[in-house]
Amino acid sequence: MGQLLTPKKLLVRTAVALAVLAAVMVACSGIGPEKISFRAVFAGPGPQATGNPDYQIFVNFRLPRILLGCLVGAALACSGVVFQALLRNPLADPYILGISSGAGLGAMIAVVSGLNWTLWGRSPIAVFAFAGASATVWLVWFIGRLTGKFHVTGLLLAGVVVNAFLSAVIMFLTSIAKADQVYDTIFWLMGNMNMTEVDFLALWIGAGCAIAGIVALFYISPQLNALSLGDDDAMSMGVNIAKTRTIAFGVAAAITAIAVSFSGLIGFVGLVVPHGVRLVFGPDHRQLFPLSAIVGAIFLVVADTLARVIIAPAQLPVGVVTAIVGGPFFLVLLVKYSRKIGWLK
Amino acid sequence: MSGIVEVDNLSFGYTPENAILKDISFEVRPGTFLAIAGPNGAGKSTLLNLMCGMLTPESGTVRVEAEPIGSYSNEALAAKVAVVRQEFIPAFGFTVIEMVLMARTRYFGASGFESRADRQAANEALEATDTVQFAFRSLSSLSGGERQRVFIARALAQDTSILLLDEPTSFLDLKHQVGIYDLLKAAQLEKGKTIVAVTHDINLASQYCDEILLLGADGSYHTGKSESILSCDLIEKVFDVKVYVGKIGRENFFIPLGKFAKDGGETGKGQSLL
Numbered sequence: 001m002g003q004l005l006t007p008k009k010l011l012v013r014t015a016v017a018l019a020v021l022a023a024v025m026v027a028c029s030g031i032g033p034e035k036i037s038f039r040a041v042f043a044g045p046g047p048q049a050t051g052n053p054d055y056q057i058f059v060n061f062r063l064p065r066i067l068l069g070c071l072v073g074a075a076l077a078c079s080g081v082v083f084q085a086l087l088r089n090p091l092a093d094p095y096i097l098g099i100s101s102g103a104g105l106g107a108m109i110a111v112v113s114g115l116n117w118t119l120w121g122r123s124p125i126a127v128f129a130f131a132g133a134s135a136t137v138w139l140v141w142f143i144g145r146l147t148g149k150f151h152v153t154g155l156l157l158a159g160v161v162v163n164a165f166l167s168a169v170i171m172f173l174t175s176i177a178k179a180d181q182v183y184d185t186i187f188w189l190m191g192n193m194n195m196t197e198v199d200f201l202a203l204w205i206g207a208g209c210a211i212a213g214i215v216a217l218f219y220i221s222p223q224l225n226a227l228s229l230g231d232d233d234a235m236s237m238g239v240n241i242a243k244t245r246t247i248a249f250g251v252a253a254a255i256t257a258i259a260v261s262f263s264g265l266i267g268f269v270g271l272v273v274p275h276g277v278r279l280v281f282g283p284d285h286r287q288l289f290p291l292s293a294i295v296g297a298i299f300l301v302v303a304d305t306l307a308r309v310i311i312a313p314a315q316l317p318v319g320v321v322t323a324i325v326g327g328p329f330f331l332v333l334l335v336k337y338s339r340k341i342g343w344l345k
Numbered sequence: 346m347s348g349i350v351e352v353d354n355l356s357f358g359y360t361p362e363n364a365i366l367k368d369i370s371f372e373v374r375p376g377t378f379l380a381i382a383g384p385n386g387a388g389k390s391t392l393l394n395l396m397c398g399m400l401t402p403e404s405g406t407v408r409v410e411a412e413p414i415g416s417y418s419n420e421a422l423a424a425k426v427a428v429v430r431q432e433f434i435p436a437f438g439f440t441v442i443e444m445v446l447m448a449r450t451r452y453f454g455a456s457g458f459e460s461r462a463d464r465q466a467a468n469e470a471l472e473a474t475d476t477v478q479f480a481f482r483s484l485s486s487l488s489g490g491e492r493q494r495v496f497i498a499r500a501l502a503q504d505t506s507i508l509l510l511d512e513p514t515s516f517l518d519l520k521h522q523v524g525i526y527d528l529l530k531a532a533q534l535e536k537g538k539t540i541v542a543v544t545h546d547i548n549l550a551s552q553y554c555d556e557i558l559l560l561g562a563d564g565s566y567h568t569g570k571s572e573s574i575l576s577c578d579l580i581e582k583v584f585d586v587k588v589y590v591g592k593i594g595r596e597n598f599f600i601p602l603g604k605f606a607k608d609g610g611e612t613g614k615g616q617s618l619l
Contacts, residue, residue, distance in 0.1 A: 003440075003481050004442060004443075004446075004464075005458075006458070007456060007458050084437075085437075088436040089436070090436065090437070219457065222447075222450045222453050222457050225439075225443075225447055225450070226447050226450050228435065228436060228437055229435050229436075229439075229444075229447070230433075230435075232399060232428075232430060233430070235419060236397060236423060236426070236428035237447060237448055237451070237503065238420040238422070238423025238424065238450065238503075239419065239423075239451075240418075240419050240420065278437065278438075282438070282439075282440070282443075283437035283438055283439055283443075284439075
């Protein structure tokens with residue numbers, strides 16, 4: 001039984017992955033248009049009047065962005081795992097059920113209406129995007145249930161239709177909006193992790209929710225294993241499918257909405273990371289959740305670092321980098337390990 | 346009543362006008378092997394789905410160990426009844442052993458991992474179905490017959506007294522058909538399992554099963570010992586085809602005779618070939 005996943009094996013792999021993540025975080029926090037030295041950072045904030053520029057850059061700019069990268073990467077990757085399992089479709093990603101267009105519409109409304117206030121340091125765009133994403137997922141879920149008791153096809157079609165409809169509304173708003181408002185929205189839609197406005201309080205709340213969600217997903221992962229075979233099979237093996245599905249769907253939708261509200265629509269993380277982890281380590285969800293969360297965090301921190309430095313001092317939207325880096329990387333994995341997975345045959 | 350599964354006046358239809366099962370009553374005694382046979386569209390699989398709680402009857406009841414099936418939670422029912430559906434390739438590349446261990450999900454503790462007892466149960470199921478050599482291979486790399494054995498292994502690992510199977514041999518060649526029925530019969534005789542299998546194949550049913558439930562497409566049904574149910578007259582009536590009935594030693598066999606059969610006109614009992 002050498003190849004079976006054991007708790008010990010899982011702990012070792014998780015610990016190794018966490019160590020890699022820590023190393024990546026340290027390395028990436030040192031990279032940027034401004035050179036900073038860690039020795040100077042450790043010296044502390046320095047005297048009130050002059051300050052310590054290295055420390056200021058590290059604490060106010062680099063660190064929040066890297067923490068945000070971890071939060072968003074982990075949330076999107078785990079959410080991708082859930083949607084692929086629930087829909088039994090390896091092409092599913094966190095945005096498949098309309099979250100993207102819902103969040104986009106929310107952001108568009110916030111921009112067009114010109115609101116100007118903050119909630120926990122977050123701008124109206126973030127708040128509206130979160131509300132739009134949550135409302136859309138709920139709507140798709142509701143419509144999906146009308147088509148049958150959680151019909152996978154019905155749910156997918158409901159997602160497609162709602163996506164198309166909301167995209168039309170977004171296009172309508174775009175056509176009546178002012179040029180600078182359109183630019184703001186498009187930049188937001190491409191996904192970026194500009195943290196200047198973010199209050200640490202919002203980041204901690206978001207991170208707390210995401211970690212709680214990922215722990216909850218790990219807790220139902222044996223049931224998700226069975227559910228990924230099909231409802232009938234899971235049911236006859238004694239899995240409470242309604243409960244498992246509701247928890248998985250609710251958590252995945254919530255952490256995706258949180259991630260989207262911080263960073264806009266960052267594509268590819270939720271598709272590539274679960275696939276990559278599954279191709280290398282197998283489809284067992286008990287392992288898929290912790291490893292996808294960590295690998296997602298690593299992936300997004302690295303991608304965001306590239307986005308910060310490639311055309312420095314200007315910045316690329318990180319969504320551009322994830323797609324450009326993620327695409328070829330995924331193809332290499334696909335070719336190398338395709339024999340391990342069944343759906344290619 | 347002495348049945349481990351009792352079906353009482355069961356009716357069911359997918360649309361209100363067309364009931365496909367009408368007032369069916371029978372019981373499955375503990376430790377017997379029952380075949381549900383009949384032509385396409387007679388409702389065999391529907392009946393099986395009613396017997397494992399996947400479908401809810403329009404009227405009538407299904408009782409498992411004297412309790413109505415609706416009174417069981419999903420988890421409690423999974424402790425009594427295991428179901429083998431037609432084999433398929435899962436969307437994700439689980440290995441054989443991972444698949445078989447999933448049958449033990451309800452025993453996993455808070456850690457979410459299988460215990461030594463779970464691994465042992467899975468191993469025994471792999472041995473019983475002769476699939477140990479595939480344990481770490483992906484299900485997609487197996488042939489249909491091998492995969493069907495893995496699904497049966499999973500049902501055995503679930504450690505239930507009742508095993509329901511939906512056409513376990515439909516796409517298999519002769520050797521693998523017999524192989525599947527051999528291992529089911531062994532589970533019945535050695536472990537005392539109660540087995541209900543839906544099948545088209547009346548020859549295998551007559552060879553392996555103690556009892557037959559013959560469902561007609563018109564809603565009629567006949568139930569009893571295999572020897573008495575599987576007669577030339579009844580088979581011709583239920584399947585609406587001419588058959589030749591032969592005998593080799595103590596085994597009866599049935600051959601359908603089509604329009605262009607070389608002796609198409611001759612039906613009824615043939616003489617013993619031995």
